Every structure is written in C-alpha cells, then in structure tokens.
Amino acid sequence: MSKQSTKSHETINSEGLFQLEEPHGRSLQDIEKSLYTGFIDKAYPSTPSLRPRLIINNREKHQKVLLTIQGELSSCTQFDIAVAFITRDGIASLLQTLLEASQRGVRGRLLTTNYLHFNEPEALETLLDLPNLEVRILEGNLHTKGYLFHHAHKTINLIVGSANLTAQALSTNQEWNVQFTSTENGELVHQTYADFNRMWESAIILSPAYLMHYEKEREVARTTAQWTELPPVPQPRFPVYEEVTQEGELIPNTMQAEALQELFALRHRGETKGLIISATGTGKTHLAAFDAKACNPKRLLYIVHRQTILLKSMATFQHVFGRNEHISFGVVGGGRRETECNFIFASISTLAREDVLSQFARDHFDYIIVDEVHRAGAESYKKVLDYFNSKFTLGMTATPERTDGQDIYRLFDYNIAYNIRLQAAMEAKLLCQFHYYGISDLTIDGLSVDDSSDTRFLTSIARSRHIKEAIDTYSMHEKRKRGLIFCRTVVEAKELSERLNTLGLKTLAVTGEDSETVREDAIQRLQSDQRPDMLEYLVSVDIFNEGIDIPNLNQIIMARPTQSAIIFVQQLGRGLRKAKGKPFVTVIDFVGNYDNNYLIPIALYGDTSFNKDRMRKMMVAGNLVLSGESTVSFDRIARQRIFRAIDDARLDTKALFKEQYLKLKAKLGQVPSLMDFAIAKEYDPLLFFKKYDSYPALLMGFGEIPRETLTKTELCSLRFLSQELANGKRPHELLVLKLLAKHGSISITLLQSILEQDYHFIFEQQAFQSTIRLLNNGFVKQAARDSYDNLVYVRMQDDGISASPQFLALLASESYRNAFDDVIALGLYNYRTHYDNQLRQPNSLVLYEKYSRKDVCRLLNWEDNEDSTMYGYKIKYNTCPIFVTYHKGEEISASTDYDDKFLSPELFSWMTRSKRTLDSGEVRKILSQHESGLSIPLFIKKHDDEGADFYYIGQAEYIKGRERQTTIKDEAGKDLPIVNFLFKLQQPCENDLYTYLLEQAQQ
Known part of the structure; x- marks a missing residue:
C-alpha cells in the first residue's frame, strides 16, 4: 500500500467511516461501506454488489456456486484458484467459460494436490489444454478451497469456503463460501496471496510427463486394499430402481411408484385404457412390468415398434415376475411365432399381418401394452388395437405430441395416468x-x-x-x-x-x-x-x-x-x-x-x-x-x-394458434379454456390476443362456437378484458371485477383487506383511483374506448363500489359469464405467476419483468395513456420513467443517437433529449430529485427487434455533482446541447441480464 493511501485511513468522515481515495473511478468508500453493512450493521446503506455475501447452492432461492464462479471468470482480468479436488464433471460445468476467458487473454493459475489421488486425470489433462492457464500440483495434504479474481479498478473478489471443482460442489452440495471485495492493497488479500505463492513455488508444474506418472500412481492406489478407504469419485445414483431381496426382486423407483398408484385409481374408476407419458430412461418398461404384475393377467401382449428391443423388453418382464411356472414368455417377430405362450412380446409389423392376428381371439389378452405409443396413429397399430378387446390397455411414450394430426390421447380415452417430462425426471434424479x-x-x-x-x-x-x-x-x-x-x-x-x-x-x-x-x-x-x-x-x-x-x-x-x-x-x-x-x-x-x-x-x-x-x-x-x-x-x-x-420467429400466427389449440384439445378431449392453456403450459394464451380480440373471437374464427353465441357488446367487453387486463401486471382491476361479479357491491375496507392479505399490496388511494378510472372507460385513448363500446363497469358509493347496470346486464348471460370468469382467472394467474414476488416494487413494477410504455403509465397511476408522446422519458405526477434502447439501429438520426450506457451493474450514464441545458425545466426537475422525491424508474430493451416492451431495471437516483452539459451532433454536423446524468440504481442489475444487454449482436 502506498504512503498516500495509508494516510487516507487516518481520517474518519462524518459517517464514522475511514475516508478513502478513489482508485480509477471506483470509490474506496463504496467498498468500505459494503464491509460495514456485511460485518457491522446489515441495515447500513451500501452498494449491494460489493457487500460480503454467502455463496451457496439453494434451488428454491435460485442460487448456485457455479453461477458466481462463471460470472467472475467472465468478467475478471486474471484469476488464481486453489482447490483440493477436481473432477471431469466439475471442469465440464466451467469448460465453456474457461475457454472464453482464455480467448480473451485472461491468465490464470490453478493449484491443486495429489492427495488421496482423488483428482481425475481426464480433468487435469483438459486443464492442460487451456493455453492461458498454468496448473501446479502440491504433493501432500491440501484442503484449501479459494478463488481470487482480479477486476478493473484494482479490485479483487475473494471467495473462500468449502467448494471444490466438482459438479456437486458447484451445483447441488450443501456448501458455505464467503465472497467479498477488496482492493489489491487489502491485508487479507496480501495474506492470502502470500500463502498461495508459498505453496505455488513448492508445487510441481503439471505437464504431460507428470500426468503419466500420476495416472500410474492412481491406478496402483485403486488396486490396493487401501483404496476402499479413500473417498470414491462421485457417481450418479444407479440403478433407478433398487434390489431389495437376496433373490434380486425389484421395487419401483419414485416415478414408477406414483404412476402405479395413478393406474390403480384409473382402473378403480372403471377405465379400460391409460396413457403413461414418461421421459426416455425413466424406466417405462419396468413400470409396465410392475403394473402387469399388480394386475396378474392370464395372458399379456406387449407391442413394440422395433425388433431390436423385443428381447430386452421380455427380459425386463422376466426379471420383475421372477420364476413362475404359470407364465410362459414368447416372441412374435423376427421369424419367431411363439403364439402359444401366455405372455407374448410382438413386433407390430409381424402382429398386424392377417395370418398372425387371426390366430388370436379378440378377447385373448387381458392386458395389452403398447410401447412408443405415439406411433399408434399408423394403420398397423389401428388395425391391431381395433381388433383386440382387452380388460386394460396401457400406452407408453416420451413424446405423445404428433405432427401428422393423429390424436393419440383420444385412442386412450384422454386418460393420462401419469406424465413426467424431461425436466421433472432430471429433478427426480432418474436420468443421467x-x-x-x-x-x-x-x-x-x-x-x-x-x-x-x-x-x-x-x-x-x-x-x-x-x-x-x-x-x-x-x-x-x-x-x-x-x-x-x-x-x-x-x-x-x-x-x-x-x-x-x-x-x-x-x-x-x-x-x-x-x-x-x-x-x-x-x-x-x-x-x-x-x-x-x-x-x-x-x-x-x-x-x-x-x-x-x-x-x-x-x-x-x-x-x-x-x-x-x-x-x-x-x-x-x-x-x-x-x-x-x-x-x-x-x-x-x-x-x-x-x-x-x-x-x-x-x-x-x-x-x-x-x-x-x-x-x-x-x-x-x-x-x-x-x-x-x-x-x-x-x-x-x-x-x-x-x-x-x-x-x-413468428410465434403469433393464426396457423400456430390453431396447431396449439388442436393439440391441447386433443389432450383434454374437449374445448380448452384459457386457464387450460395456462395450467398445461403448452402455449401462452396471451399470444392469442395479438391477433384476436378475445378467446371467444378465436373460437368463432376456428368454427368451434357459433358467431351468435355472444352479442357485439359482450364481445367488446371481452376485448377490453383481454387486451387491457389479462396480462395480470396489476391485480387491482381484476380483483374488483371478480368481487363485483360475485357480490354486486363491495366495501373499500373489504377490497383493502383482500389486496393486503391475499395479494400483498398496501392499499393506496392513487392506485385505487387509477383502477376505477380504467374500469370506467378512462385512461385508454378514444379509439380504444370506442372499440370497447364505451362500457362502464363500476359505480362509486359512499361506502364502497357496486357493479354498474351495464356490467350486471352482461353478467346475466351464461356465455358471457363463462368467458368473463376465464379471462379474469387468467389475469390473476398471470399476476401470481410472474409479478407476485420479492422483486416487486411498491409501484407494482417487478424488477427485470417487461413493460410497455402504456403499462408503465397505468402502473404509475397516470390519468391517461400517454405512450404516444412519451418517447425516451416524460416527467409527470412527480414520476419520470426513462426508456432506453441499448443498441440503437443504424437508421436512427444523429440527433437522437444518445450515448446511454451502463458503467457498472449499479451505475448508468444517461442523456436527456437534445437541445437541453442545465437550465432547462425538465433538467432542473431531475436535479431537484433529492428534494422533491421524484421517482425515476429505468426501463431498457436490448434493441428494437425485441418489440415494444422494456425490462424494468429499477429505481434510479442521480448522483449529485456528476451531471454535465455536453453536446451531440445533428445530421448536418452541428453541435446540439444535451445534459448527461450519472444514475445509481437502488439495486444493481442482475448479472445475466446485465451481460445480455451489453452484449453486441454479431455483425
């Protein structure tokens, strides 16, 4: 540490903190304040991205050690790592990030050990391939788990804790690691580097020759008796079922056990068909064998598409059923015709032949299983399934969806007994x-x-x-x-x-x-x-x-x-x-x-x-x-x-709408509702409203319901609900309509209670007035009012609100009421799913969700929709929403090509409109933000190809003394005055979105 910076520690400022100088733009006081928050008082205000924090794996809280390490490697200028254990899967998790760091010229050192010969040679050999990484091996007992990342402005992020470079430590194990930021002169960093360098100098350079030597030593260790005392290299759970008796009897895995219960319930209801949708590798064949054993059929037929899996499927059943003198197993296919057996495994190509199929009576089999049943739309399958009349037929597939128009769900009476797709199977650890x-x-x-x-x-x-x-x-x-x-x-x-x-x-x-x-x-x-x-x-x-x-x-x-x-x-x-x-x-x-x-x-x-x-x-x-x-x-x-x-991509075409609609209709066996789409997560029903005024309008267009089902006024009302409220970006209007439809009138006290208890909103008069204004045909522009038939939904009373006569008349229609309930339910579902979380701000805006200018006007409680005159920003009602297109198109005019950019995740440089000076009225309003309490929400989209919506980045506060008047050139090269502000965000932009927004598109 220099003498000058040492002296800066001798001064105590008014907040009781050491007065530090700024190193190249990053305030040392910011670092010191963050340490105070982290170690002294969690309520003390400081920069969140600089605070010491615990780095853990917690799926519920969306935390992984891996993400922190990846983020550091992606932004650092140099790194040093010391870990005891390294595996292939650990390096595989970081490989792309390490490759890109090398491509950027980032140099790194990695120190590990030969302790217990745990480290996998393939992992070490992969590290040797990285040109900018030097690896050394400390022979003996090394237990350190530390990561040091150098960044710009002479700062270092240090992570010390329990995480080795294994996939489990990086993603799933219970790990504790502490991360904090220090200057390069920090004492703890100096101590850490002193010890790292001490070990580094005494360690052996990893080379191909050393690696050969290590592999031989490791192989010897693995073949000795002592190896059983060493920690094994982590392996996945295997198999997905367990042997529980000395005879090797199998019991179902988690997925199979749940599916068996559902199949039992299905048959108990009197159903004769059932469909199992299960990701490849989760044990569908074993499941079928377990269920067949539970049913104890006298005669069973198992149908497969490919000859190659006939014998494997039969072997699985033989294993599950064990020795049973009453069961004989036979194959029909591949030249074999063992039709006299009572458990037959047949290829569909052979079974569908007339001379083979006719050998069996229609009720010959008690239990029929169709593997890869998504193929059952083929004529050969139809022929076989139409021929037999079994007590129960089970269909199994990983992908029931078809592109040829065949309805596999209908073949099984829409009885989906169990559905476990890839993500669920991965979460259940049923797959590799x-x-x-x-x-x-x-x-x-x-x-x-x-x-x-x-x-x-x-x-x-x-x-x-x-x-x-x-x-x-x-x-x-x-x-x-x-x-x-x-x-x-x-x-x-x-x-x-x-x-x-x-x-x-x-x-x-x-x-x-x-x-x-x-x-x-x-x-x-x-x-x-x-x-x-x-x-x-x-x-x-x-x-x-x-x-x-x-x-x-x-x-x-x-x-x-x-x-x-x-x-x-x-x-x-x-x-x-x-x-x-x-x-x-x-x-x-x-x-x-x-x-x-x-x-x-x-x-x-x-x-x-x-x-x-x-x-x-x-x-x-x-x-x-x-x-x-x-x-x-x-x-x-x-x-x-x-x-x-x-x-x-064109994902809102009428052709795609119909495809997705017919797919869900086939799955449900009936006309799906909007909420059916939302719950099934098959297709976002909000996309329908980009081409159709409402869902009934879509159904009419598809010929699913008669056009006279709803009146013009009813359709206009549903257009209003669908276009204005179904996105669920605020629950207030939806909740008022739902309560009025149920009770006719409600008190303000009841509305306040439900908003606060069920929707976690503090009741605000401005938001209430905004809600009533929109429901009474205000806020929207005149053209929209006309398209909504100028309907009014609410009447104000002394002690509350009631449904208007127009609204009550609409609710009297059963067709309207069903469609109304559906779209209201969708809106509230969307709110619960996307906007009711810890990232929601008091103004209803949720960090990192997307909003249009119109959405922002409503959520900020503006009286009217002023999106057409808002442009880059507008100051009104003591709010100043700012909208930034981060990467502007080439066609933009020079006078509006503002240099708006992040300086860091919490600092944003922003320019006003051109022809503005420090004395301009709107500029002076921003300059008085600290006195007036002006709210400045910042919205950013990457480029215009993303559409009209912007990510909400958070509340911005201008940094006093950092504003400056500058110039921008117009098309003719003339200088135009403009004001540049430096904003500090209340919360630093999340790392992934920050990286995405800054990343330039490929040229």
Whole structure:
C-alpha cells in the first residue's frame, strides 16, 4: 500500500467511516461501506454488489456456486484458484467459460494436490489444454478451497469456503463460501496471496510427463486394499430402481411408484385404457412390468415398434415376475411365432399381418401394452388395437405430441395416468446429468452453415475438421467415447462418417437403408470394449431418435438444425440413461444460422409457452433453470444466433394458434379454456390476443362456437378484458371485477383487506383511483374506448363500489359469464405467476419483468395513456420513467443517437433529449430529485427487434455533482446541447441480464 493511501485511513468522515481515495473511478468508500453493512450493521446503506455475501447452492432461492464462479471468470482480468479436488464433471460445468476467458487473454493459475489421488486425470489433462492457464500440483495434504479474481479498478473478489471443482460442489452440495471485495492493497488479500505463492513455488508444474506418472500412481492406489478407504469419485445414483431381496426382486423407483398408484385409481374408476407419458430412461418398461404384475393377467401382449428391443423388453418382464411356472414368455417377430405362450412380446409389423392376428381371439389378452405409443396413429397399430378387446390397455411414450394430426390421447380415452417430462425426471434424479455445449457451426469466407447449405458444404474437409476439433475439445479426454452423431440427410451421414474416419475417429454411418441386423451389429460395436472393430460414433439421420437402448452412451452430437423440440428431446434422451461408470453425458450442438434456433431453449428448458420473453429469460438465466448438476453453455456466436432466431420467429400466427389449440384439445378431449392453456403450459394464451380480440373471437374464427353465441357488446367487453387486463401486471382491476361479479357491491375496507392479505399490496388511494378510472372507460385513448363500446363497469358509493347496470346486464348471460370468469382467472394467474414476488416494487413494477410504455403509465397511476408522446422519458405526477434502447439501429438520426450506457451493474450514464441545458425545466426537475422525491424508474430493451416492451431495471437516483452539459451532433454536423446524468440504481442489475444487454449482436 502506498504512503498516500495509508494516510487516507487516518481520517474518519462524518459517517464514522475511514475516508478513502478513489482508485480509477471506483470509490474506496463504496467498498468500505459494503464491509460495514456485511460485518457491522446489515441495515447500513451500501452498494449491494460489493457487500460480503454467502455463496451457496439453494434451488428454491435460485442460487448456485457455479453461477458466481462463471460470472467472475467472465468478467475478471486474471484469476488464481486453489482447490483440493477436481473432477471431469466439475471442469465440464466451467469448460465453456474457461475457454472464453482464455480467448480473451485472461491468465490464470490453478493449484491443486495429489492427495488421496482423488483428482481425475481426464480433468487435469483438459486443464492442460487451456493455453492461458498454468496448473501446479502440491504433493501432500491440501484442503484449501479459494478463488481470487482480479477486476478493473484494482479490485479483487475473494471467495473462500468449502467448494471444490466438482459438479456437486458447484451445483447441488450443501456448501458455505464467503465472497467479498477488496482492493489489491487489502491485508487479507496480501495474506492470502502470500500463502498461495508459498505453496505455488513448492508445487510441481503439471505437464504431460507428470500426468503419466500420476495416472500410474492412481491406478496402483485403486488396486490396493487401501483404496476402499479413500473417498470414491462421485457417481450418479444407479440403478433407478433398487434390489431389495437376496433373490434380486425389484421395487419401483419414485416415478414408477406414483404412476402405479395413478393406474390403480384409473382402473378403480372403471377405465379400460391409460396413457403413461414418461421421459426416455425413466424406466417405462419396468413400470409396465410392475403394473402387469399388480394386475396378474392370464395372458399379456406387449407391442413394440422395433425388433431390436423385443428381447430386452421380455427380459425386463422376466426379471420383475421372477420364476413362475404359470407364465410362459414368447416372441412374435423376427421369424419367431411363439403364439402359444401366455405372455407374448410382438413386433407390430409381424402382429398386424392377417395370418398372425387371426390366430388370436379378440378377447385373448387381458392386458395389452403398447410401447412408443405415439406411433399408434399408423394403420398397423389401428388395425391391431381395433381388433383386440382387452380388460386394460396401457400406452407408453416420451413424446405423445404428433405432427401428422393423429390424436393419440383420444385412442386412450384422454386418460393420462401419469406424465413426467424431461425436466421433472432430471429433478427426480432418474436420468443421467448432462453438459450441453451449443457452439457455432462453421463459417468460411463469411458464409456459415444455414438451412439452405448443400451437402458439399456440410461434408467439406473444413467442416469435418471443425466437428472433430469440437469433439476433441468437449470430450475432455474421455477414455472411451460412445456417441451418436445426428445429421440432416443420408448422403451427409455417409460422407461425414468417411471424413471423420480419415481424421482418426472410429465412426459408421447407419441409415434407414440398413437392415435390423446391420443396425444391431453397429450398436454392439459401439457398446463393446472387446471387439477389435469397436466404434466410437454412429452417424445417422433420425433412425436412432427412439426405439434403441444404449445406456453407456456418453455423447450426443447434433450436426443438424433443430426442426422440432420433440425430436431434439428424443435425441438428447438417447444419452440420458444411467449406467455404471457414466457420471454425465456430453451434448455438442452445432448451431448454424438456422431459422428454428429458437426451439433450442424450448427443448432444453421445457418451457413450451412460445413466449419470446420467457425464451430470452431462459437463455439469460441459463443454469438456474436446470436442476441438479446439468449445465447448458453457448459460445458467443451460437448464443447470438439463438437470440436472433427468437427475435425473428413468428410465434403469433393464426396457423400456430390453431396447431396449439388442436393439440391441447386433443389432450383434454374437449374445448380448452384459457386457464387450460395456462395450467398445461403448452402455449401462452396471451399470444392469442395479438391477433384476436378475445378467446371467444378465436373460437368463432376456428368454427368451434357459433358467431351468435355472444352479442357485439359482450364481445367488446371481452376485448377490453383481454387486451387491457389479462396480462395480470396489476391485480387491482381484476380483483374488483371478480368481487363485483360475485357480490354486486363491495366495501373499500373489504377490497383493502383482500389486496393486503391475499395479494400483498398496501392499499393506496392513487392506485385505487387509477383502477376505477380504467374500469370506467378512462385512461385508454378514444379509439380504444370506442372499440370497447364505451362500457362502464363500476359505480362509486359512499361506502364502497357496486357493479354498474351495464356490467350486471352482461353478467346475466351464461356465455358471457363463462368467458368473463376465464379471462379474469387468467389475469390473476398471470399476476401470481410472474409479478407476485420479492422483486416487486411498491409501484407494482417487478424488477427485470417487461413493460410497455402504456403499462408503465397505468402502473404509475397516470390519468391517461400517454405512450404516444412519451418517447425516451416524460416527467409527470412527480414520476419520470426513462426508456432506453441499448443498441440503437443504424437508421436512427444523429440527433437522437444518445450515448446511454451502463458503467457498472449499479451505475448508468444517461442523456436527456437534445437541445437541453442545465437550465432547462425538465433538467432542473431531475436535479431537484433529492428534494422533491421524484421517482425515476429505468426501463431498457436490448434493441428494437425485441418489440415494444422494456425490462424494468429499477429505481434510479442521480448522483449529485456528476451531471454535465455536453453536446451531440445533428445530421448536418452541428453541435446540439444535451445534459448527461450519472444514475445509481437502488439495486444493481442482475448479472445475466446485465451481460445480455451489453452484449453486441454479431455483425
């Protein structure tokens, strides 16, 4: 520490804090205040991002140690890490972030140990590949878990605690780690570095030669008796069911046990059909065997699509049923006709033949099971299912949705006995964890792989090398690679396989042209470690999407565009079965300039709402969305391509509306309501209102209800409710209408009580007046009033409010009342789901949710909607909402190309309109904010392609003395006066959104 900075510690300021100087723009006083808050008084005001904090894994609170480490690596200028234990899955969680740090030239040191020979050699070898990282091994007992990250302004973030570089420590274990910010002259940082450097100097440099030596030592240790006393390398739970008797009897896993209860209840109600929807790898075949055992049928039929899984399915049943002299197992298919057995496992192609099917009486089987039942729309399945009349028929699938118009739900009388999709199965730890890497596909001379790329480009030497290099990077020195590579055409599969073989991989193209025998042999070569002709990868188009069982698959390579979220999940699911010695599966997705890239976040995160803002949120939140140790990473270009695809996607077309509507109708077996869509999370029903005035208008357009069902006035009222209130951004209007529809009139006291107790709002007169104004046809513009038929809903009384005669007349219609209840319920559901949380501010705005200018006018209780005259900001009613488009389009005029930007997550530099000076009236109002209490909510959107809505970033407070008058040039190059303010946010912008907003789009 310099003499000058040492002297600054000798002065105590008026707040009782040491007076410190500023190092290059960041106030040392901010750091000191944050330490005071963290260690002395939690109520003391300070910068939240600088405060000491506990870093833990807590799914309920959306916290992961991984996210903190990723954030630090993404923003630091240098880092030093000392940890005892490192595993492949731990490095896999951070690999993309480490690669990008190296690409930025960030240098790092990592110190670890050979203690207990715990560290996995593949993980250490992967670290050796990183050019800007030096790794050293301290021989002996090292238990430190510390991370130091250098940042700009000579500050260092130090994290010390319990977290090693393992996937469990980074994502799921109970860990305690403390993070705090220090200057580079801080005593604790100096002590930490002194000890780090002491160990570093005595440690051995990790090199290929040392790694060979370490591997040999580790292998010796593993073969000795003492190894059993050492901590094992973490493995996933295996298997998903447990052996509980000496005879090896199986009991159901969590999912299976719940499904069995539902199936029992279904049959108890007298139903004869049931549908199980369960993610691949969760044990559907075992579930069917458990249920069949509970039913104890005399004769059972199990139908499969592919010959290859007949014997595996039969073996599962034999294991579950055990030895039973009354049960004989037989196969019908593959040349076998064992029709005399009472438990028959049949391929549909053989069973559907007339000469085979006619051998059985229609009531021959008590229990029929149809595997991969989403194929049951085919004529062969229809023929078989129409022929038999069993006591119970069970259908099983991971993906019941069809693209050919077939209604699988109807085939099973809409009896969905159990539904566990990929995300739920991951949360239940029924599947293997995965690490997904979305990387940009090849670009040559400015041309990149896109939807129109021909086979010559897709199978070029350059692209083959690109794929091979990515496999080498993200395989992380996997000793035995077993993967599926999915391509778009048969020709591409064959040629790409040949190219990859010349580059040293062991691959084989397997297509629909190959026989079952050829496919089965290829699978055996992939699974085996003994065959001299063993394979590392099978290259195919779509034939391995389903119907195969290769538990030890450890890689999925997607070298094709994502045309369907269903197919994406099917292909991903191929690798998610658990297997001994398989801690996770690596997924490499080559992201080209594909129109359907927006389907990637839908498939990965399981949100099928088709809401663009939710897609962006999933991309921004990333690994917070996933449960367990699984991670999703994108390189910069791939990430931008996905965001661009989201921006460009047309997800509110009438054709898509009808597709989603018919899909949910098929699932429910009846016309769905708006709330059916909301609860099913199949499609965001708010999107309907972009093309249709209301949901009944949509149903009329689809011919589902007669146009005379509702009168013009009733439709106008439903248009008002749908367009103004269904988004649920404030519950007040919805609640008033709901209460008036039920009671006719209510007291202000009752409304206040319900708002405060059930909706967590403090009753405010301004918000109440705003609510009544909107319900009485105020606030909105005249054109909107006319389209809403100038209806008035509320009458004021001395002690409360009552329903207007117009409203009461509307409620007298059953058709209107049903539609009214539905849209009100949707609005309140949306409020509960998106806006009733700890991020909500007193003014009804919720941090990081999106709002239009019109929304903001209403939520700030303005008398009228003034969105058309608001532009970048407007001061009214002691509020000044500011709207910023962070990356402005090239077409913007020079006089409005304001340099608005973040300086840090809590500091924002903002410019007024041009032709403003420090003496301008609106500028003086902002300058008097501290005296007047002027509210300045800040809203930002990344660019205009995102639409008209802005993220609410929070309340801004201008920093006194940092305002300045400057100039901006107009189109003619003339200087125009303008005022630049520096705002401090009440709460720093969350890291993921901050990074997203600042990130420039790919040129």
